[in-house]
Amino acid sequence: xxxxxxxxxxxxxxxxxxxxxxxxxxxxxxxxxxxxxxxxxxxxxxxxxxxxxxxxxxxxxxxxxxxxxxxxxxxxxxxxxxxxxxxxxxxxxxxxxxxxxxxxxxxxxxxxxxxxxxxxxxxxxxxxxxxxxxxxxxxxxxxxxxxxxxxxxxxxxxxxxxxxxxxxxxx
Numbered sequence: 001x002x003x004x005x006x007x008x009x010x011x012x013x014x015x016x017x018x019x020x021x022x023x024x025x026x027x028x029x030x031x032x033x034x035x036x037x038x039x040x041x042x043x044x045x046x047x048x049x050x051x052x053x054x055x056x057x058x059x060x061x062x063x064x065x066x067x068x069x070x071x072x073x074x075x076x077x078x079x080x081x082x083x084x085x086x087x088x089x090x091x092x093x094x095x096x097x098x099x100x101x102x103x104x105x106x107x108x109x110x111x112x113x114x115x116x117x118x119x120x121x122x123x124x125x126x127x128x129x130x131x132x133x134x135x136x137x138x139x140x141x142x143x144x145x146x147x148x149x150x151x152x153x154x155x156x157x158x159x160x161x162x163x164x165x166x167x168x169x170x171x
Contacts, residue, residue: 003105005112008066008078010056016068018052020078024095032132035161042158055093058082063089065116069096069105076100079109081116084152087123089113094136106139114143118169125169126151128162140165 008017025043029036043051059066059080069077077096084090091113096105117125127145129136145165153159 003069003071003100003103003108004073005067005069005077005105005108007061008068013066013068014052014056016075017055017066017078018048020068020075020095020097021052021055021093022048023097024078024093027095027098028130032130032161035130035158038158038161055080059092063120065113067109067112069100069109071100071103071105077105077109079106079113081113081125083122084126087121089117089120089122089125091125091127106136107143110139110143114167114169123168123170125167126165128152128164130161131163137163137165140167143167144171 022045025039025045025048028039032039055066058064059082063083065081067079068075077094077100079094080092081089082092091110094106094109096109114125125145126148127140128150129140131137145167148164148166150162150164151166
C-alpha cells in the first residue's frame with residue numbers, strides 16, 4: 001500500500017485537517033479517559049474549526065509546516081511544526097488513524113519534519129506528549145529525542161499530564 005506524505009494544500013485540505021484533528025481528539029479520549037476533562041478544556045470538540053484556523057496560521061511556511069499522510073489516497077495521518085523562537089521548532093499533533101498504524105507513517109511524518117527543520121536552519125526540535133502514549137514516546141526516543149524539563153506553560157489545563165522531549169537537529 002503506497003503511503004504519500006505531502007504538505008497540506010490550503011484551503012482544499014482544511015476539511016482533512018479538521019477531520020484528522022477530530023479523530024486525534026477521539027483517540028485521546030479513548031486512550032486517556034482519566035485526563036479527558038483536562039484535554040477537552042484545552043481542545044473543546046465544538047471549537048475544532050476555530051482551533052484549526054489558528055493551527056493553519058501558526059504552522060504556516062516559512063517557519064512551520066503541516067503534513068498530511070495518505071494511504072492509497074485516503075488521508076490517514078498528519079503532523080504539524082511551528083517555530084517557537086529563532087532556531088527552535090516544536091512538533092505537534094502527530095496522529096495516525098488506527099487503520100493505518102504499523103506502516104511507519106508516524107515515523108515518516110516525524111522524519112520529514114525533522115529534515116525540513118534542518119533545511120530551514122533550525123537547531124532544536126521540541127515536543128510534548130502524554131506519558132500514556134507509549135508508542136509515540138518510543139518513536140521519539142528512537143529518533144534521538146531525549147526527555148527534558150517543561151519548556152512551556154502554554155497548556156495550564158494539561159500541567160502535570162505531559163512529558164517533554166527535545167532533539168538536537170545538528171547532532
